[in-house]
Structures are given as structure tokens and as C-alpha cells.
Amino acid sequence: xxxxxxxxxxxxxxxxxxxxxxxxxxxxxxxxxxxxxxxxxxxxxxxxxxxxxxxxxxxxxxxxxxxxxxxxxxxxxxxxxxxxxxxxxxxxxxxxxxxxxxxxxxxxxxxxxxxxxxxxxxxxxxxxxxxxxxxxxxxxxxxxxxxxxxxxxxxxxxxxxxxxxxxxxxxxxxxxxxxxxxxxxxxxxxxxxxxxxxxxxxxxxxxxxxxxxxxxxxxxxxxxxxxxxxxxxxxxxxxxxxxxxxxxxxxxxxxxxxxxxxxxxxxxxxxxxxxxxxxxxxxxxxxxxxxxxxxxxxxxxxxxxxxxxxxxxxxxxxxxxxxxxxxxxxxxxxxxxxxxxxxxxxxxxxxxxxxxxxxxxxxxxxxxxxxxxxxxxxxxxxxxxxxxxxxxxxxxxxxxxxxxxxxxxxxxxxxxxxxxxxxxxxxxxxxxxxxxxxxxxxxxxxxxxxxxxxxxxxxxxxxxxxxxxxxxxxxxxxxxxxxxxxxxxxxxxxxxxxxxxxxxxxxxxxxxxxxxxxxxxxxxxxxxxx
Ligand SMILES: *[C@@H]1O[C@H](CO)[C@@H](O)[C@H](O)[C@H]1NC(C)=O
Ligand SMILES: *[C@@H]1O[C@H](CO)[C@@H](O)[C@H](O)[C@H]1NC(C)=O
Ligand SMILES: *[C@@H]1O[C@H](CO)[C@@H](O)[C@H](O)[C@H]1NC(C)=O
Ligand SMILES: *[C@@H]1O[C@H](CO)[C@@H](O)[C@H](O)[C@H]1NC(C)=O
Ligand SMILES: *[C@@H]1O[C@H](CO)[C@@H](O)[C@H](O)[C@H]1NC(C)=O
Numbered sequence: 001x002x003x004x005x006x007x008x009x010x011x012x013x014x015x016x017x018x019x020x021x022x023x024x025x026x027x028x029x030x031x032x033x034x035x036x037x038x039x040x041x042x043x044x045x046x047x048x049x050x051x052x053x054x055x056x057x058x059x060x061x062x063x064x065x066x067x068x069x070x071x072x073x074x075x076x077x078x079x080x081x082x083x084x085x086x087x088x089x090x091x092x093x094x095x096x097x098x099x100x101x102x103x104x105x106x107x108x109x110x111x112x113x114x115x116x117x118x119x120x121x122x123x124x125x126x127x128x129x130x131x132x133x134x135x136x137x138x139x140x141x142x143x144x145x146x147x148x149x150x151x152x153x154x155x156x157x158x159x160x161x162x163x164x165x166x167x168x169x170x171x172x173x174x175x176x177x178x179x180x181x182x183x184x185x186x187x188x189x190x191x192x193x194x195x196x197x198x199x200x201x202x203x204x205x206x207x208x209x210x211x212x213x214x215x216x217x218x219x220x221x222x223x224x225x226x227x228x229x230x231x232x233x234x235x236x237x238x239x240x241x242x243x244x245x246x247x248x249x250x251x252x253x254x255x256x257x258x259x260x261x262x263x264x265x266x267x268x269x270x271x272x273x274x275x276x277x278x279x280x281x282x283x284x285x286x287x288x289x290x291x292x293x294x295x296x297x298x299x300x301x302x303x304x305x306x307x308x309x310x311x312x313x314x315x316x317x318x319x320x321x322x323x324x325x326x327x328x329x330x331x332x333x334x335x336x337x338x339x340x341x342x343x344x345x346x347x348x349x350x351x352x353x354x355x356x357x358x359x360x361x362x363x364x365x366x367x368x369x370x371x372x373x374x375x376x377x378x379x380x381x382x383x384x385x386x387x388x389x390x391x392x393x394x395x396x397x398x399x400x401x402x403x404x405x406x407x408x409x410x411x412x413x414x415x416x417x418x419x420x421x422x423x424x425x426x427x428x429x430x431x432x433x434x435x436x437x438x439x440x441x442x443x444x445x446x447x448x449x450x451x452x453x454x455x456x457x458x459x460x461x462x463x464x465x466x467x468x469x470x471x472x473x474x475x476x477x478x479x480x481x482x483x484x485x486x487x488x489x490x491x492x493x494x495x496x497x498x499x500x501x502x503x504x505x506x507x508x509x510x511x512x513x514x515x516x517x518x519x520x521x522x523x524x525x526x527x528x529x530x
Contacts, residue, residue, distance in 0.1 A: 108157030119331030123250030126226030194233030
């Protein structure tokens, strides 16, 4: 779900009142459009041309160099890692919350906790707030929760501040009737009809740092938060009921605020473990020896975490003409490949796998097989090759279904994308410390068990033995394991596992609805080209 967003703003003023009401389809304002730029200039009195092109390479270099200045001023000799005040731990609840990864954050004074979904595919942090239409928040409604979810009320937080329409991060500013009024936002995600809208506010996000092992320092970071008054689609239906943390490249994202304030290096890492736990660290640039690949600009702009896959390898066979660009999106449950690549990859997988294919008409995935424990040994590996010569061995290319005897069937957990771009979703990120190095504009990765990096020890420059980068080509050992670790049993327990007479894989989990609408991405690209 959860991709582009503030990049493609559909201008629709639900909250601002009738005079501003614009029909949903009447207008698309891109935040880098001339219109938005003109507004920015007139508002801030910036002469046109005094800044590098928004999100051009120069823009990011300028940003990085000013970040570095700040860091030199404020940071000690040792770079600090920040994590939410409730801890660096992230968690996933499987099908319950759409297979995304979540963490607790504290906001406001007095502070309130929110269980937010982690989304590298969007920028804004929003939480349910002064609700008109929000997901149910009581614990009883969900299987996995032991406490009620909260609703944010800016009027009850002594540190909350209005963000008015003249704020430089108010993207809908050009449509406001008056610059004094609170800034509205609306974010549309790829999943059909999925959106969040409301007003922007500024408040404190509490983070912790641990430079030395004796104490944890609390860091008060002012950030912009979407007061999400009205959610729709997937957000009313089990995905991100308590808000979403956008981790994208946009200036409004939490990592951008933290880096701009000089609190961290402009980078963060996420690690998702196979047991549903994980870690997030702001400021983490990873190991010097990790593998990496540059982020790719779209029309000269760094809008999303886009990377270039050179080829896909199944087993020991690297397929010709399987290069594509893909967005690294933790907010997408399962990976999508562009059609041509999808066909080649699935055909080769089908050729190498020694199991009986199941009919999966109408199911999320097309390539599903009967499994028995010994056959699991022979699931072909899936490896993505990145420039320059770096390999990414997908730990869990399949999704396992369990019955009383153990794994009963498995599916290649890849879907067909309708556009030219792929999306590398959370399932492919599993088992790696993935570094979103925004300062150097590259993605880094190293094998990891998601250990705690905040224990005060100086960060090592090279990985311990088990964290070493992968060999460029897959080995037998790296192929899927027979132990069923591809999906932890606890997760699989929540997976649809009961066969039905009509179809062996009939149950439709939440994520079925989390399909992307590639059209929107095309609109973004189109708009950013003008
Ligand atoms: C949040 O509030 C509680 C009590 O109201 C306090 O004990 C705790 O330290 C606060 N947490 C943060 C991060 O300020
Ligand atoms: C908008 O908010 C800023 C900061 O809070 C304030 O300085 C400014 O005067 C406000 N602008 C208008 C037009 O109210
Ligand atoms: C999206 O909303 C439209 C209009 O309300 C509706 O017709 C359509 O069925 C919805 N799509 C989904 C997938 O819910
Ligand atoms: C499938 O079976 C054939 C013949 O039994 C064997 O040569 C091949 O290695 C098997 N494939 C895998 C991926 O194990
Ligand atoms: C990639 O690796 C191959 C084989 O190891 C080598 O021949 C080639 O020069 C490498 N390419 C780059 C760009 O490093």
C-alpha cells in the first residue's frame, strides 16, 4: 500500500469548507509544480532561481552539506543513533495489520503513544486525531493488542502548534483562502480509496539516544504531524489503524526533520526479523563493508527510494533482460515486479521447482505449490543483482502455509506490477539491516539478526561474522531452509491456512486489498517531468 502521497496531491478540501471545495478530479497539484513554486516564491519572497532545482542532485548536495555543518556543530565525536522513546523495537502482527511493521512512538505533552506503521514509501507522519472517521481504536477490536489505541488531540497538548497555510511545508497552501488558516493535508496512497486527511500541526516527538552505556538521553524533536481526522479505505480496515510514519525523502518526513535539526546523520536503518520483531535506528549509516547501490533520480529528482535491479537470478541462473527500477517500500506488504520481469522470473521458478502447482484462480499469487518438508529443501533461491555487482539474496521469496503436519503449501510471494516499476516490499527486506543513506543517496544492506545497536558500545566498522555481505552468487546454503523459517510459525498461524473445497487457497487476507494503483505513479512521473 502506501506509496506516493505528498508527491501526488489530489487537491480536495474536505475540511476547509465550502468556499475551497474543489472536486477530487479537477486538479492535481504537484508539489514541485510551477504553481507550487510560484506560491513558494511569492510567500517567502525568494527570488526564483536562487535555489537549485528542487530535489535535483545539487539540491541534495546543498542539503547534505548544510546538514553536515549542523552536525559538526552539534554532534560529538561519536555519531549518535536515535530511536523512539519506547525503544528501537519494531513489530509485525502478520495478517492482523496487513503484514506491515509497526512501532510505538510518543507524541505531545502530556505524551500519548501511537502504534504507527513504518512506511518508506511516503513522507508524512499522521495519527488518528480529532476523529471524524478513524479506524476502531479499542484493543478488543483487534486480536493482537493488549492496550487501546489512542487519539491525538492537539488542543490537549501544551506543545502543539498550528501550522498555517503560509508554512513552507504546507503543500496545499496555494489553495488556502487565507494564509492564517490551519494547513490542511490529504494523502492518497496507492491502495484503492486509501487516504488520510486532516490538518498539519507541529508537536514534539520523543526519541532516545544512548551514546554511553550508563544513561539514555531523551531527545525532544519538533516534527510536523498530520492530525488525521478522516481516513478511508485500507486505513479503516485493519491497516495502520493508529497512524503511519512516513520515512520518505520529503522534507516533511521525520528523518528529514531529525537530520535538518542536526540531531543525526542523514540516514536511518530498519531491520525486519523473521520472528516478526525488528529494529529502527535514526542516524545509522550501517557498516563500511555493507553492500550498497545508489538511489536513482526520476527526471533528476530524488523523490522516492528508487533503485536499479540489473538482473534477477533464480537458482544459479541469472535471467537476461530482467533489469528494472524498483521502489524500496516498507509500506507495501508483498513485492511487485514489472510484467516482463515477472513473466521471466516466474517461468524460471516454475521450471526449477519440483512441486505440484496448485490452481490459484482469483488468489493473490499465481505460483503456489504443494509442499512437503523434504521438497521445501528445493525451493529455488531468488537473488536480485544491483549495480555495481552487488547481490541481494532474498531470504524468503515464498510465503508458507501450515497445517497440522507442518508446511502444506507455499507460494512465490511476488505479484505482477502493472507499470514499468517494481516495488520491493517488506517481505523481501526480511533478514537484512537495510540502510536508507540519504546523505550519500544510496541503499545499503547487510545480513542481520536485528540486534540492538543502542547498547552503548562504539559502532563497529565491520560486521561480525554472521553479518558479512553475501557472496555475489547464491550458494546452496542460502537457498530456502527446510526448517520453515521462511515464515515463523506464529505468523503462519494467522495466515489463511484452511483449505476449502473450491480453492485450496481461498481465504482472502487483508492485503488483497492493498494493491497498488500504478496509474498514480505514472501521474507522478508525468507531473514531475513538466
Ligand atoms: C510520558 O509521560 C509519562 C507520565 O505521564 C512519563 O512517565 C514518561 O516519562 C513520559 N515519556 C516521555 C518520553 O516523555
Ligand atoms: C503563520 O504561522 C507563523 C508561525 O507560527 C507565524 O509567524 C505567522 O505570522 C503566521 N502567518 C499568518 C498569516 O498567520
Ligand atoms: C472505491 O470507491 C468507489 C467510490 O466510492 C467505489 O465505487 C469503489 O468500489 C471503491 N473501491 C474499492 C476497492 O473499495
Ligand atoms: C528437481 O528435480 C531434479 C530431478 O530430480 C533435480 O535434478 C533438481 O536438482 C531438482 N531441483 C531442485 C531445485 O532441487
Ligand atoms: C562485476 O563482476 C564481474 C565478475 O566478477 C567482473 O567481471 C566485472 O568487471 C564486475 N563489474 C563491475 C562493474 O565491477
